[in-house]
Amino acid sequence: MATASIATAAMCLAPRRLLADDISPVIKIRKAAATAEIKVTKLRGNVSVLEGSGGNIAVLIGRDGKLLVDAGITATRKGITEALASLSADPIKHLIDSHWHFDHTDGNEWLHSEGAEITAHENTLRHLSVDTRVEGWNFTFPASPAGALPTKLFADELKLEVNGADLVLKYYLPAHTDSDISVHFTDVDIIHVADTFWNGVYPFIDYSTGGSIDGSIRAAEANVARVTDKTIIISGHGPVGNKAQLIAFREMLVTIREKVGALKKQGRSLKEVQAAKPTAGFDAEWGRWVIDGPTFTSLVYAGV
Numbered sequence: 586m587a588t589a590s591i592a593t594a595a596m597c598l599a600p601r602r603l604l605a606d607d608i609s610p611v612i613k614i615r616k617a618a619a620t621a622e623i624k625v626t627k628l629r630g631n632v633s634v635l636e637g638s639g640g641n642i643a644v645l646i647g648r649d650g651k652l653l654v655d656a657g658i659t660a661t662r663k664g665i666t667e668a669l670a671s672l673s674a675d676p677i678k679h680l681i682d683s684h685w686h687f688d689h690t691d692g693n694e695w696l697h698s699e700g701a702e703i704t705a706h707e708n709t710l711r712h713l714s715v716d717t718r719v720e721g722w723n724f725t726f727p728a729s730p731a732g733a734l735p736t737k738l739f740a741d742e743l744k745l746e747v748n749g750a751d752l753v754l755k756y757y758l759p760a761h762t763d764s765d766i767s768v769h770f771t772d773v774d775i776i777h778v779a780d781t782f783w784n785g786v787y788p789f790i791d792y793s794t795g796g797s798i799d800g801s802i803r804a805a806e807a808n809v810a811r812v813t814d815k816t817i818i819i820s821g822h823g824p825v826g827n828k829a830q831l832i833a834f835r836e837m838l839v840t841i842r843e844k845v846g847a848l849k850k851q852g853r854s855l856k857e858v859q860a861a862k863p864t865a866g867f868d869a870e871w872g873r874w875v876i877d878g879p880t881f882t883s884l885v886y887a888g889v
């Protein structure tokens with residue numbers, strides 16, 4: 586009986602569409618990264634964003650050396666190296682992991698070998714240190730090598746001054762995972778919000794390492810409260826955004842959570858809830874990328 590219910594719970598957590606062809610999206614994403622083009626965009630002051638290898642990478646240049654928020658995927662090392670060189674000749678000295686997921690930390694080891702000290706929330710180190718299974722991706726990540734592990738850790742908040750810029754790193758509490766942090770470049774008002782914001786597309790939620798729909802909504806609300814109309818928001822995935830787009834994302838999460846929650850409360854199975862199409866009003870806009878409406882429904886269903 587216990588075994589059956591654990592198996593059922595695990596199946597509920599698995600986004601079925603992602604698993605339809607039995608290839609983990611992790612393998613597909615790594616493969617795509619080998620030929621990915623890196624797009625470089627200067628945002629404000631000395632901060633730029635690199636898009637194209639896993640999650641969006643923020644870069645601060647200056648005399649203390651380059652600081653990166655997130656490391657991309659190792660297969661794109663050459664493209665990232667060229668993109669970084671196009672910004673300045675400063676060496677790479679600092680790396681901040683926005684959370685533990687591979688599409689944000691895969692490049693930790695090579696960036697550390699170039700000279701980067703790695704900073705992260707303590708739960709990022711915890712997950713990278715051991716073999717970690719993500720049911721939703723149908724994949725078990727082996728423990729990372731020593732050079733890939735963050736060595737500068739914090740629990741709630743950390744303030745840094747790098748290249749004359751003030752940075753505030755803040756823990757979200759469990760949201761998309763239990764290791765998500767924001768990195769606010771306060772002087773230029775640019776904030777990297779990790780995977781608590783997928784701009785214009787349905788997000789993944791990692792229940793295997795502490796994520797949940799309600800935690801994701803709390804993080805979205807914290808983000809909306811923290812920014813102004815002038816803040817530049819670097820999402821984990823999707824284009825760089827603004828406050829209006831952040832509000833639209835929160836509304837999408839809240840509306841679908843209410844619909845799926847009400848149907849589940851009536852005793853409906855995941856299949857029945859998916860058949861009722863609780864995401865119908867959003868799919869044309871939000872369901873065009875990795876996670877479609879039925880898959881996002883399953884991620885919400887698992888947490889309500």
Ligand SMILES: [Zn+2]
Binds near residue numbers: 684686761780
């Ligand atoms: Zn993530």
